[in-house]
Amino acid sequence: MNEHVYTPEEKRKRIFGIVGAASGNLVEWFDFYIYAFFAVYFQQALTSPSMASGTKQIYVWGVFAASFFMRPIGSWLFGRIADKHGRKSSMVTSIFLMALSSFLFAMLPTYEQVGIFAPFLLLIVRLLQGLSVGGEYGAVATYMSEIALKGHRGFYASFQYVTLSGGQLLASVLGVILLFFMSEQQLQAGGWRIPFVIGGITALLSLVARSRLEETLSAEDSHREESGTLKALFRDHWQSFLLVVGYTSAGSLTFYVLTVYSKTYFSSLGLAAKTVGYMMTVALFVYMVMQPVFGMISDRIGRRNSMLLFSSLLAIFIYPVMVIAMPAFSTSPVILTLMLIFLMMILSFYTSISGLIKAEMFPPHVRALGVGFSYAVANAIFGGSAPAVALQFKDSGHEYTFFIYVIVMLIICFFCSMKLPKEPEYLHHDH
Known part of the structure; x- marks a missing residue:
């Protein structure tokens, strides 16, 4: 393998770029996930008192799912900005919008x-x-894949999910801290507003860091007439688009099952809210730390092999662990946490390279749009809907059937992953 030799200055600039993009990503996802961790407290204040408790829960998670249907519009809008006016402009604008919505x-x-x-x-x-x-998502995945050091792209690109899961972790930690200092009644009475104020402030700080990033989009690519257009994406790259939707559907679905729905699932096993908070915090921390390790593994074994391991192993283990083993050990939070971490390890074969395997499928002039739009479509249909769909299955008395649906999606992902290039050499050339 031919290693590209970087000057210390080049290395420093590229690593600063990764850190700058990743820090904004951390804040974006922290702000986004605060909703999931504090929904149980603000659902009382923001819904009708005459609503049944189950209906309130379904409405609040329905809103969670609805926000995912804005993602394709966001990915189209910001993907166009990123491919036409630069990755940096897109990332700065999106973090500003997140700051505004958090304060609102x-x-x-x-x-x-x-x-x-x-x-x-x-x-x-x-x-x-x-x-x-x-x-x-699209702008950050594109930027990180373009600025990462050759031969180590899997490792550097994994920091997108380090910060994505880090955002979730911080939201979970904040939940544990606030529960320590405040009662559940105080959180319901208005304490739930505090995390959103914190989120807005951190987004403004990240805005400053992002404004100093170096641009990776070339003038030649930005001036192409078809740059950032859906017409160019669907005319020339529709097969790549469908393939990315295919494997992202299962990736997003399992990600939300393990990192969001499992919180509700543990509560249904009879565990106290504080205990579940501690369990999720520990599991998310371990999961976050695992991402660079699995990114490095992908640099050695290839993206295709990582994706095949993710889809096959999770299809084999998710049902026996979630449906049989977890209820059997419902009195042991430690064993339940270890089982969740085990499933998250398998998920890491996908999440560590999630942005990169999408970015490597598209040329620069439609890369941010291709990555973001395909991810958003799959996420809107299969990812964001996961908690709401799982709750609907549960309400009808068929909660475990939901995991059969997850397995079917993983099998589809396995066949989509078979279409990825076989030789790991493609990991090391510049785009």
Whole structure:
């Protein structure tokens, strides 16, 4: 393998670029996931008191799912900006939008104050967050794949999910801290606003860091007439688009099952909210730390092999672990946490290179759009809907059938992964 030799200055610039893009990504996802971790507290304030508890839960998770349907619009809008005006412009604009929507979330009026407008305003602000995150993924995945050091792209690109899961982890840690200092009643009475204020402030700080990044899009690519257009994407690269949607569907679905829905799942096994908070925090920390390791593994064994391992192993283990083993050990939080970490390890074969395997499928002039739009479409249909779909299965008394659906999606992902290039050499050339 031919190693490209970088000067210390080149290395420093590229690593600063990775850190700058990743830090913004951390903030974006922290702000986005605060919703999932604090939904149980603000659902009382923002929905009708006459609603049944189960209906409130379904509405709040329905809004969570609805925000994912803004992602394709966000990915198209910000993907076009990234491919036409530069990756940096796109990342700066998306983080500004996230700061704005976080502050708006913190100021939402309650149902008691404005009646039926409260759940409606909740939906509007959440859709703004979905728009912002829709633009974030494609631009960051593209930027990190372009600025990463050759031969180590899997390792460097893994920091997208280090920060993505780090955002989740911080949201979880914040939940544990606030529960330590405040009662559940205090959180329901308005304490749930605090995380959104913190999220808005950190987004503004990240905005400053991103404004200093170096651009990776060439003038030649930005001036092409078809740069960042859906027409060019679907005319010339529709096969790559469908393939990325195919393997992202299972990746997003399993990611949300393990990192978001498992919180609800553990609660249904009879564990206390604080205990579940500790379990998720530990599991998410281990998961975050694992990403660079699995990124390095992909640099050795190839993206295709990583994807085949992810889809086959998770299809084999997810049902016996979630449906048989977890209920059997429902009295042991430690064993449950270890089982969740085991499934997250298998998921890491995918998440560590998730952005990179998409970015390597498209040329620079439609790369951010191709990555972001395909990810957003798959995520909207299969990812964001995961908690709501799982709850619907549960309500109908067929909770375990949901995991059969997950396995079917993983099998589809396995066949899509078979289409990826076989030789690891393609990991090391510049695009």
